[in-house]
Amino acid sequence: MARRRSTRWRSCCRNMPRKPVVGDDHRGQQYIDDILRGRIPSCLFVRQAVQRHVRDLERSKDPSFPYRFDEGKALKSIRFAQLLKHSKGIWAKRNENIRLEGWQQFIKWCLHGWIRKDNGCRRFRKSYIEVPRKNGKTTMAATEASDVFFLDGEAGAEIYCAATKRDQAKICWNEVRAQIMKQPSLRKRVDIYKTFSTIKQKGGDSIIRALGAESDTEDGLNPLLAIIDEYHAHKTADMVNVLESGMGAREEPLLYIITTAGSNRNGPCFQEERELAVRTLAGDGPDDFFCIIYTLDEGDEWDDPEVWIKANPNLGVSVKYEYLSSRVKQALASPRKQNDVKTKNFNVWCDSQTAWIGSEVWDACGGAVDPEALAGRNCFVGMDLANTDDLSSVVAVFPPVDLETDYQILARFYMPEDAIDEKSKKDKVPYALWRDQGYLTATPGNIIDQDFIEADLRSLADTYHVVATGYDPWNASQIVTHMKSEGMVMAAVRQGFATMSPMSKFFETLFTGKRLRHGKNPVLAWNAACVEVEQDSAGNIKPVKPDRRKTGRRIDGIVATIMALGLSMQDEGEEEDDGSLWVV
Known part of the structure; x- marks a missing residue:
């Protein structure tokens, strides 16, 4: 039997001012169709992620398949995110609401729409999202933290924005804080302690906190949601292991890994999580692991503008053509910069060493x-x-x-x-x-x-x-x-x-x-x-x-x-x- 949700926490979404931006809350479905029909150029891993979702919709008709798709839950997550406001840049200056692009809606569509048939809890307990810089990773991850904090209704929820250093972890935490501060119906429900990088539920024990790998308080954690930012920079899997092991007492935890590609192919991000993601997308991985990788296909030329959208789903939105063109021109003039551009802007894993001086x-x-x-x-x-x-x-x-x-x-x-x-x-x-x-x-x-x-x-x-x-x-x-x-x-x-x-x-x-x-x-x-x-x-x-x-x-x-x-x-x-x- 599905467990009951707290009406107190669900009411916050109803009290938030609504704007027409939520009228396009089905863009994730359009994105699915566009990928399948080839209207949006996409890499193999993105096509596999979309095909997996469509295939599982068909499989869910079989009583023996343990999951089903709840469109209402997916829409609630998307609509909630689009009631939050931008905190930086021109959109923040205009006080605009966040508008999730089709690819972002697809990710939330899957993460929040797929649930277990036996208890209604979320299907995916771990996610791996790999996307280049400037594609709105931090903004999307922050909406996930607020979503779980305000809508899940779980008592004593512990949500961590984690990274190798606390200062890095605070980047995501500060975005969560800024989004909450700009929404009065959410702001009045929390106390914010900037010194301790902690957001605490008023009248309750739920928290959102920044956590660095150097912290001496990792043991004893009981996370409901852990956001691992830029996992490619982690030299070991210690933090992920601690957070994941601490989730055992939670009914529906989520380990949310979001990262760009990196240069350490021997590190835990590439060797463990990415390799597992590749196998899962190919049909040989756990059913409770969601993954999607935005990158170039083998054989694609990284300096060809026609393929840039494969790795940059927000191309033309937060990623400007002029910006990528400038980065590519710099890299073509300096071979040392090529791996940096390939890694950070096209999500291609490269060795840390590269040819330096062109003849x-x-x-x-x-x-x-x-x-x-x-x-x-x-x-x-x-x-x-x-x-x-x-x-x-x-x-x-x-x-x-x-x-x-x-x-x-x-x-x-x-x-x-x-x-x-x-x-x-x-x-x-x-x-x-x-x-x-x-x-x-x-x-x-x-x-x-x-x-x-x-x-x-x-x-x-x-x-x-x-x-x-x-x-x-x-x-x-x-x-x-x-x-x-x-x-x-x-x-x-x-x-x-x-x-x-x-x-x-x-x-x-x-x-x-x-x-x-x-x-x-x-x-x-x-x-x-x-x-x-x-x-x-x-x-x-x-x-x-x-x-x-x-x-x-x-x-x-x-x-x-x-x-x-x-x-x-x-x-x-x-x-x-x-x-x-x-x-x-």
Whole structure:
């Protein structure tokens, strides 16, 4: 027998002012028809989600199928959401009600319309919604929190807006708060405590609260609804596991995961929830798991405007064509940005590492460099040293002076003479030719002779004014000790994101803006073609070697260039007790 609902909580919906916007509350049904008939371009996963719903409507006629569709419940959820108001942007300025698009109505149609035949409780206890940025994820998730809080009528309801950090969780919670604040019939039913990021039912124990993964209060939770925002950023499934396990005492809980794609294919979002969603949409998953993924199909070109709507269901509404066009143009000009655009704007899961410098972009920076004309000029040096028989590099960067705009680069490379033939075959590049052309210095023996590199550093210091030399502290102790004793300023440049990101972004700005001049050094050009860029969740970047399983890829000259440019960015550094300059 279906359980009774609290009339007190249902009355709030009747007391809210109504506007004509609810007249289009069947747009979800139209969306279903448009997807099935191909009137709206859609990816495979969206078609599968719609087909699943239609197929289950037919299955529900079978007494043995445990679920049925209640159109009244679905409409109530849609109408309630459309009585809430926008809190940001032009629509908020106009004090407009939220208008759910067809795809958003379809999601609510399924989540709230499908119920169990035996007790009337909701069918779906977990949902996975994957959609790119700017498609109204937060707004839709916030309406879900208010819906469950005000309409479910369950005593002591606990609703959590959860994320990796409490500040991130507060983004969704603040949207819930703003929607409630703008609706007087809801506002008078709650107390809001901003300091504790908590909304509490007046005269009751129901709450809506922001929850970060760093919280020490996760155990003992009893969620009715848990909204997991941007799950792709979670390194572990700990929070989801805690929240899901805490739902055991609830009659009809809902774990609501909403996220964009990410770069961590080994994380719980991709490995567990997304993989389960893909299997479920293909017909091999649990019946109480709702899922839909907005992305591009395999073979789609991400820079083709005709397919953008597949990944962006709100294209033309909250996602503007001009915005996507701008993002795509930026990405086409900078390969490093391509994965970021694919992931955040087209919901394509990409590795965190990607090719960085396009050959056309690098070639455009191939202006001539005259070493003699640079004599006496200020320069900054970076060096990346090999451990044994690999490539080493020393790069001098000359900042522009007077009316100049370009940073000029002089690059020198080193390899043991006895290793050149073997390395040429292994790396599949003409080290011997580069040696003969003067771009590569062959040091005696089969292990790199750092005395030759020291001699070149002294030669640079004699010819140019070397302000400082940057080095990776991992393998440079001998040279550093010698150069310091001769009065040279040596700067240890740590290779983590914190240090390398601002330097790398400055380098990127210069080569994309055609403000580098490298003299067409072929070894440096090869390094540029090899280097990939890794980006962390905070948007920091650093250069990295390609997959270590791939041989013959070297990036020493680019790393040395970035270190030298990084030193040139600093007006002054912080000196350690031993007098060295440390970049941290």
